[in-house]
Amino acid sequence: MATAEADVPTAALKVERGKKAPQFKGRDRWVFYAMVGIPTGLHVLLVWVPTVGSIFLSFTDWKGIRFSDITWVGLRNYNQIFTVFEKDFFQALINNTVLLVFLFLGPTLFGMFLAYSLDKSIKGTRLYQSVFYTPVVLSLAVVGFMWQSVIYSTENGLATQLFGGGEPVDWLGNQSFLISFGDTYGISKNFAAILIAIAWRHAGYIMxxxxxxxxxxxxxxxxxxxxxxxNEWQTFRLVTFPTLKPINVVVAVITVIEALRAFDIIFVLNTPRKTEVLSILTTNNLLGEGGGNVGRGSAYATILFLLCLGFVIWYVTNHYKSTEEGAES
Amino acid sequence: MTTTTQLPAQPKAPVKPGRILLYVFLTLTALVWLVPIVGAVFSSFRPFSETVRDGYISFPDTLTLDNYKNAWNQGDILRKYWNTWLILAPALVLTLFFSSMVAFAASRYSWKFNIFFLVLFTAGNLLPQQIIIQPLFQMYNRVELPSFLSNSGKLNGSTWGLILIHVAFQSGFCTFVLSNYMKLLPKSLNEAARIDGAGVWTLYWQIIMPLTRPALAALATLEFTWIYNDFFWAVVLEQQGADRPITSSLANLGGEFFTDDNLIAAASVYVALPTIVVYLALQKQFIAGLTLGADKG
Known part of the structure; x- marks a missing residue:
């Protein structure tokens, strides 16, 4: 104890200098370690260990029973995904991509336009904001539930009444392609219906x-x-938009991540097929009929991980580089 | 008693047609935006037979609470609210507590790995949940809990499992936001605390945390909604329907219990209500939370 006390003056000086670990006297050191260690331990254990676990398990054929059953199968799961499950996989990949492009071109631009409009000292701007933002506080699961009953109900939904021409329309069950890419793949009509509901929620967030x-x-x-x-467009393009760069980065990241994470609404609407996204394929190998196929599920998860890895790295380096510079100067 | 001073008529700027167009556009869009919610509320008060007969857009003959009564009983809504609360309250408190500690350590002291820790949490918060789920599920399945802590006897299917994953996953975003906020508090606070002989914990709990209150309030509002709205974790890690929190019980409510659309609408209102109330009551905090996260690109 006595020696620790004696160290204090020099230790105190060191804290403010350089990048060495802050040096504290006895008790403070343990407090500091605990403050960082406990939360980090939990985060690493439940987030990063499973992430690495998914990558590892994707090279095995584990069914999730005993650890001793884990056998290394190399790329077999990936091979199967690209051959046996080719149709499911590429349709899911297309759906994720369509969702991403759609989110950018539709609700993201629209949300930006709403914000731009509301920024022009509009009377009652708070009221408009509340209206546009309310869907964002709902989970996508409840959005799906709501739209299913009010808008997309086959017999008497609002969409059927307005656009059905007196005939029932199975908005959420129609698997035929709205736009097709070749014979096998495309954007199905029921997926398009889901996109509209997602857009309703996303635009307010961006706004x-x-x-x-x-x-x-x-x-x-x-x-x-x-x-x-x-003119107004030139001012926006050359003055306003460039100063919004930090927001643009955040919006881009949020939109990409949302597109890759999408799960709830598709799961809850449980439409027969053609609406699967990668997250659904991962989960299908865990729940229900296809349950227990840890290897293949992990392979889907790893593909998902690789798809978002680039964006995560880009965002994090972007953010912390500027923070570092800010701190140094 | 009103004292109105008659001001000389101000020379009004002529209203440009562009502005009228803007108001028309915003009002129409807002009305369209309200349709799903207003539609759900409206149809939830009507008997389904009437909606079938007259269609959604029709003047109501009867307004009734029957759908709410039936949804409440068949969906076991009270129990589902309670399940949610048991997860939400501890998860929210622990998330803020844990992430504020890491944020404090990483933003108030300069040490070798502080950026590393921040990157770890920030990146963790951006991962899709489905990347984690297979190994997490297997892990949870192997942790045994005594039966008074868990109906299933395991971490899998227990309230604890859900609390832990919420804390672990959500602390990514909160650490990121809180460290950005704490960094802006004056450096001299550390200095003053040291001169007064205050330890690390005192500096954290009695000086920095009170000053961080606005950010904590904003995050609490935001995290309330996010944890409440969780669907995925509970669907996978809490597979017993009766123990599920309310949002994820939507996954079985649809097919099992609810046969007609107006009953579904009433159930949606039950699920949506708490978040909408919190949002309308704490709008400022809510938006502050989002923009705190976006503040620093």
Whole structure:
């Protein structure tokens, strides 16, 4: 104890300097370790260990019974995914991609446009914001449930009444392609119906993020641009949009991750086929009839992981590089 | 007693047609946006037979609470709310507690691995849950719990399992947001605490945490909704229908109990209500939470 006390002055100086571990006297050190260690331990154990576990298990044919049954099968699961389950896999991959592109071109741009409109000192802007944002607080599962009963009900849903021409329309069951890519793949009509419901929720999310960003745009820049003769579109493109870069990055990440994570609404609507996404394929190998196929499920999970890895790395380096620079200067 | 001063008529700027168009656009869009929610509420008060006869867009003959009564009983809604609460309350408190500690250590002290820890949590928060689920499920299946802690005798299928995964997964986002926030608090606070002889814990709990309250409030509101809205974890890790929290019980409510659309609408209202109430009551915190996360690109 006595020696620890004696170290204090120099230790105290070291904390503020350099990047060495902060040095504390006796008790404080353990407090510090516990504060970092316990939460990190839980996070690593339940998030990162399983992630690495998925990658490892994807090279095995484990059925989830005993550890001693784990046998290494190399790339067999991947091979099967690309041959035997080719149709399911590529349709799911297409659906994820369609969802991603659709989210960007549809609700993301629309949400940005809503934010831009609401930023023009609109009367009752709070009310509009609340309306557009309310769907965002609902889970996609309940969004699916709601749309199923109100909008897409085959016999008397609102969509049927408005666009059905007096005939029942099976919005969520129609597997025929709205747009087809070749004979086997395409965007099915029931998937398109789900996309609309997802868009309803996504647009408000994006709107809130951009509204916050737009508030921080310097008005004098915009004025200067308009004095220089720029029209509204030019001002937006050349002045406003570039200053929104941090928000753009966040929105891009959120949209990509949402597109890869999508699960609830598709699961809850339980439409027969053609609406599967990768997350559903992963889970199908765990629950229900296909249950217990840990190896193949993990292979789907690993593919999903590789797809989002690039974005995660890009975002994290982007963020912490700028933080580092900020801290150093 | 009102004192209205008659101001000389201000020279009004002429209303541009563009602005009228903008209002028309916003109002129409807002009305369209409300359709699914208003539609669900509206049809939930009507007998299904009437909707079938007259269609969704029709003047109601009868307004009734029958759908709510039936949904409440058949869906066992009270129990599902209670299940949710048992998971939500501890998960929320622990998430904020754990992530604030890591955020504090990583943002208030300069040490070798602080960026590493922040990257770990930030990246963890961006992973899709399905990447984790297979090994997690197997892990949970192998942890035995005494029967008074878990109906299934395992971590799998227990409230504890769900609490733990929520804390582990959500602490990614919260650590990220809180460290951004704590970093902006004056550096001199550390200095002053040290001179006063205050230890690490005192600095954290009595000085930094009270100053972080706005961020904690914002996060609490946001996390309330996110944990409440969880569907995936509970569907996989809590497979006993009766023990499921409310959002994930939607997975079986649809087919098993609810035969007509108006009953489904009433059930949706039950599920949606808590988050909408929290959102409307704490709108400011809510939006602050989201934008805190987006503040620093």
């Amino acid at each position: 809130v993020l951009y509204l916050a960003g737009l508030k921080s745009v310097d008005n004098s820049l915009k004025e200067a641009a308009s004095i220089d003769g720029a």
